[in-house]
Amino acid sequence: MADPVIVLGAGMVGVCTALHLRQRGHAVTLVDRRGPGRETSYGNAGIIQREAVEPYAFPRDWAMLARVALKRGADVNYHLGALPALAGPLGRYWWHSRPASHQRIARSYARLIEHCLGEHHALIERSGAQDLVRREGFRDAFREADSMRQAVADARRVADGYGVRYAVLDSEALAQAEPALRRRLAGAIHWLDPWSVNDPGELVARYAALLGQSGGRVLRGDAGTLRQAGAGWRVRTDEGEIDAPHAVVALGPWSDGLLRPLGYRYPLFVKRGYHRHYSGGEPPRLPMLDADGGLVIVPMRQGVRVTTGAEFARVDAPPTPVQVPRAHALASELFDLPQAVEAQPWMGSRPCTADMLPVIGAAPRHRGLWFNFGHAHQGFTLGPVSGRLLAELLGGESPVVDPRPYAPARFG
Numbered sequence: 329m330a331d332p333v334i335v336l337g338a339g340m341v342g343v344c345t346a347l348h349l350r351q352r353g354h355a356v357t358l359v360d361r362r363g364p365g366r367e368t369s370y371g372n373a374g375i376i377q378r379e380a381v382e383p384y385a386f387p388r389d390w391a392m393l394a395r396v397a398l399k400r401g402a403d404v405n406y407h408l409g410a411l412p413a414l415a416g417p418l419g420r421y422w423w424h425s426r427p428a429s430h431q432r433i434a435r436s437y438a439r440l441i442e443h444c445l446g447e448h449h450a451l452i453e454r455s456g457a458q459d460l461v462r463r464e465g466f467r468d469a470f471r472e473a474d475s476m477r478q479a480v481a482d483a484r485r486v487a488d489g490y491g492v493r494y495a496v497l498d499s500e501a502l503a504q505a506e507p508a509l510r511r512r513l514a515g516a517i518h519w520l521d522p523w524s525v526n527d528p529g530e531l532v533a534r535y536a537a538l539l540g541q542s543g544g545r546v547l548r549g550d551a552g553t554l555r556q557a558g559a560g561w562r563v564r565t566d567e568g569e570i571d572a573p574h575a576v577v578a579l580g581p582w583s584d585g586l587l588r589p590l591g592y593r594y595p596l597f598v599k600r601g602y603h604r605h606y607s608g609g610e611p612p613r614l615p616m617l618d619a620d621g622g623l624v625i626v627p628m629r630q631g632v633r634v635t636t637g638a639e640f641a642r643v644d645a646p647p648t649p650v651q652v653p654r655a656h657a658l659a660s661e662l663f664d665l666p667q668a669v670e671a672q673p674w675m676g677s678r679p680c681t682a683d684m685l686p687v688i689g690a691a692p693r694h695r696g697l698w699f700n701f702g703h704a705h706q707g708f709t710l711g712p713v714s715g716r717l718l719a720e721l722l723g724g725e726s727p728v729v730d731p732r733p734y735a736p737a738r739f740g
């Protein structure tokens with residue numbers, strides 16, 4: 329009989345970890361202070377990014393850095409007061425983003441990304457979530473001819489190196505593919521492999537329901553109550569205290585808060601992001617990244633979701649949605665988006681590591697404690713394969729990919 333396990337955090341990563349553990353015979357209790365998929369895994373752009381073999385690097389060209397510093401666009405904002413605490417992790421992020429280092433990291437990242445479609449497919453089928461998923465890719469669109477030229481060169485390099493598929497659309501082809509587009513753009517890269525989900529939070533909820541049907545428990549509780557108890561771990565939930573020999577931390581952007589009291593100082597930070605839905609106009613047919621504008625426009629069940637880029641701030645600092653009206657103005661140049669659906673924008677936080685790789689594996693100094701967090705811009709994509717990898721490591725199985733690049737011990 330496999331050991332019981334407590335999984336802390338019911339975002340995409342925690343739910344998939346719990347499912348994979350349950351599939352291997354563990355008694356699993358998934359604990360979250362909210363329902364499954366209500367935080368970052370709810371409000372993202374919903375793209376299962378098979379093309380994202382290269383993680384998002386720190387920008388290294390001065391024009392871009394100047395734009396960031398001046399907070400001009402919809403792509404980046406920051407809280408001045410948060411910068412002293414962020415300086416260390418961001419400095420390391422910048423260092424790891426040197427081209428040679430980034431290429432090395434990308435090779436490790438790509439090994440996980442390669443499995444995203446297969447692993448999601450299995451869970452989509454088992455949870456009956458086919459109605460939420462479109463398998464037609466998405467488009468990176470460009471306003472400027474120079475950015476389009478660069479994008480074509482980058483797409484060719486990535487396709488040659490990693491075997492992802494794409495098509496180049498010139499201005500005319502893009503206008504035909506997206507009849508609701510209000511103005512001419514320079515063109516687009518249509519990534520053909522990715523899938524898009526029209527309600528990301530609902531996909532996580534379906535996966536969590538599958539966990540329940542398979543005999544796993546989903547409980548409300550505060551991960552902050554986690555304590556060592558005997559040879560294992562104990563957490564307090566609404567249904568009393570739960571004990572297990574193993575506990576997995578899958579708290580996404582809140583993982584650092586649990587780790588610090590245990591003595592782990594990882595170079596973690598968050599890139600917050602906002603979205604708002606709009607109705608009343610004709611939506612795009614496929615999700616579109618407005619690369620020069622720094623936003624994503626996605627048709628969702630709730631309306632057209634416009635997501636912003638990154639905001640560097642403390643995870644729980646009050647929202648400062650200054651990028652949202654900028655993103656709406658830019659998005660409205662492309663599509664008719666007359667009515668905001670919600671009174672207030674949604675905010676979430678991408679859980680980032682300085683070396684752009686997630687943290688998956690055994691805690692270096694605590695027996696029975698396991699980590700699965702830090703999936704940054706692609707946690708929705710990577711949840712299923714990361715969950716599988718963690719479950720395999722915990723059970724001593726041969727893992728789906730070499731786990732060493734993601735080992736928690738790599739930070740020393």
Ligand SMILES: Cc1cc2nc3c(=O)[nH]c(=O)nc-3n(C[C@H](O)[C@H](O)[C@H](O)COP(=O)(O)OP(=O)(O)OC[C@H]3O[C@@H](n4cnc5c(N)ncnc54)[C@H](O)[C@@H]3O)c2cc1C
Pocket residue numbers: 336337338339340341342359360361362363364365366367368369370371372373374375376377549550551552578579580581582599600601602603635636676677678679701702703704705706707708709710
């Ligand atoms: C605007 C935006 C767009 C994005 N677009 C994409 C995309 O298109 N594709 C993609 O792959 N990724 C995308 N991402 C990234 C992706 O959303 C995240 O990487 C992913 O959701 C992280 O999942 P997670 O399970 O680690 O964290 P979360 O989903 O945040 O889950 C963490 C869970 O921990 C729980 N928790 C926290 N503290 C406690 C506590 N004390 N006690 C109990 N429970 C607690 C929370 O309630 C939450 O349910 C985007 C992110 C943003 C912000």
